[in-house]
Amino acid sequence: MTAQVNAKPRGRQFFNNPGPTNIPDRVLRAMDRPVMDFLAPEFLEIQRVCTAGIKRIFKTDQELFFHASTGHGAWEAAVANLFSPGELVLVIETGYFSLGFKELAEAMGLRVEMLPADWRKGLVIDKLTERLAADKSHEIKAVLAVHNETATGLFLPMADVRRALDQAKHPALLLADTISSLGSMEYKMDAWGIDVTIAGSQKGLMLPTGLAMTGVSAKAMEVARKAKLPKYYFNWELMASRKPQRFNGTVPVHFFYGLQESIKMIEEETLEGVFARHARLAEATRACVHAWGGPTAGADGKGPSLFGQTEDRLSNSVTTIMMPEGHTSDAMRKTALERFNLSLGGGLGELAGKVFRIGLMGSSSTEENVLRILEALEAALRAAGVRKGDEVFIGEEELLWA
Numbered sequence: 191m192t193a194q195v196n197a198k199p200r201g202r203q204f205f206n207n208p209g210p211t212n213i214p215d216r217v218l219r220a221m222d223r224p225v226m227d228f229l230a231p232e233f234l235e236i237q238r239v240c241t242a243g244i245k246r247i248f249k250t251d252q253e254l255f256f257h258a259s260t261g262h263g264a265w266e267a268a269v270a271n272l273f274s275p276g277e278l279v280l281v282i283e284t285g286y287f288s289l290g291f292k293e294l295a296e297a298m299g300l301r302v303e304m305l306p307a308d309w310r311k312g313l314v315i316d317k318l319t320e321r322l323a324a325d326k327s328h329e330i331k332a333v334l335a336v337h338n339e340t341a342t343g344l345f346l347p348m349a350d351v352r353r354a355l356d357q358a359k360h361p362a363l364l365l366a367d368t369i370s371s372l373g374s375m376e377y378k379m380d381a382w383g384i385d386v387t388i389a390g391s392q393k394g395l396m397l398p399t400g401l402a403m404t405g406v407s408a409k410a411m412e413v414a415r416k417a418k419l420p421k422y423y424f425n426w427e428l429m430a431s432r433k434p435q436r437f438n439g440t441v442p443v444h445f446f447y448g449l450q451e452s453i454k455m456i457e458e459e460t461l462e463g464v465f466a467r468h469a470r471l472a473e474a475t476r477a478c479v480h481a482w483g484g485p486t487a488g489a490d491g492k493g494p495s496l497f498g499q500t501e502d503r504l505s506n507s508v509t510t511i512m513m514p515e516g517h518t519s520d521a522m523r524k525t526a527l528e529r530f531n532l533s534l535g536g537g538l539g540e541l542a543g544k545v546f547r548i549g550l551m552g553s554s555s556t557e558e559n560v561l562r563i564l565e566a567l568e569a570a571l572r573a574a575g576v577r578k579g580d581e582v583f584i585g586e587e588e589l590l591w592a
Contacts, residue, residue, distance in 0.1 A: 208549030220451035243453035261390030267424035274418035286341035322358035338371035343510030526570035
């Protein structure tokens with residue numbers, strides 16, 4: 191007798207998109223409480239605790255602003271506060287989200303130069319040093335960089351980017367998008383000389399989407415006082431003047447309830463412990479991909495393979511996997527969702543249909559969760575008929591339990 195396949199998988203979904211990510215029960219419970227006046231002393235203390243906690247995670251003693259928005263709002267806040275129409279900024283190409291940074295800056299009236307780089311290998315830092323050294327008149331006002339490119343699974347070493355600026359003796363500001371790295375991978379705003387840190391709530395910080403934050407250096411605050419682009423809601427000077435809440439408009443109270451709890455969870459484990467866990471489980475995931483692909487993965491289309499080709503730049507918060515020739519990632523993801531209740535990220539931009547992405551951020555990065563994901567993913571690859579290196583995964587007829 192042939193077992194029946196469930197029309198709809200039951201149980202809690204294996205949700206492993208690279209953002210938004212799973213929200214821990216502790217955070218959900220912390221947010222499940224009545225609203226309070228955002229000017230009440232009790233809430234102002236919660237906000238103070240959250241501000242201090244995020245500064246510890248940023249590794250900064252400088253200014254911090256919160257915005258009721260996604261990370262894209264923090265992008266816009268940074269551009270609106272720092273520049274005047276027609277000024278030139280340099281965007282480091284890392285992948286899909288660096289293109290988005292470029293489009294936003296252009297839409298806001300800036301001139302944008304993209305420093306090209308191979309999406310699979312990452313930027314050659316010497317190219318940045320050369321470009322900055324060639325800018326004798328210091329026309330470039332800022333370098334805009336994505337610390338961890340969610341589309342490709344590669345990160346950009348921001349300390350090396352700072353060294354390139356210093357070697358070229360260039361005064362440009364350095365902006366870093368840490369939306370998919372903060373709380374999952376090492377980041378040091380002050381030690382690395384970052385002028386503006388851009389972050390969001392929905393990934394390593396383990397919250398719903400909707401709270402963004404910007405860390406701002408004293409140098410960037412000074413530049414902001416002279417910038418001419420229009421802004422109101424995102425105006426840092428206006429926010430700093432609105433004491434004690436330092437917020438434009440109504441403060442999203444429940445986000446701060448949740449953020450206070452997520453900071454507690456991170457610091458109970460310690461930041462170093464969190465980073466070590468992410469590194470260990472990302473390496474385990476990559477080892478699994480190598481086993482699926484075999485020694486010829488990516489060379490002749492026989493098995494899945496890692497998209498990134500620079501070993502020391504592989505992200506610990508997102509793993510991007512390239513499908514072998516003859517298979518699309520969208521078809522495999524559909525099988526994974528419908529047959530095994532596993533939700534994975536798809537390819538973005540020019541990588542659509544070619545890769546899929548496993549989010550390993552925050553509470554998604556646990557031993558139990560990663561083991562279950564990899565088991566379900568291997569079953570989905572089998573069911574989709576993807577080859578395992580030089581062999582074929584177990585056939586459909588052997589997946590009676592699926």
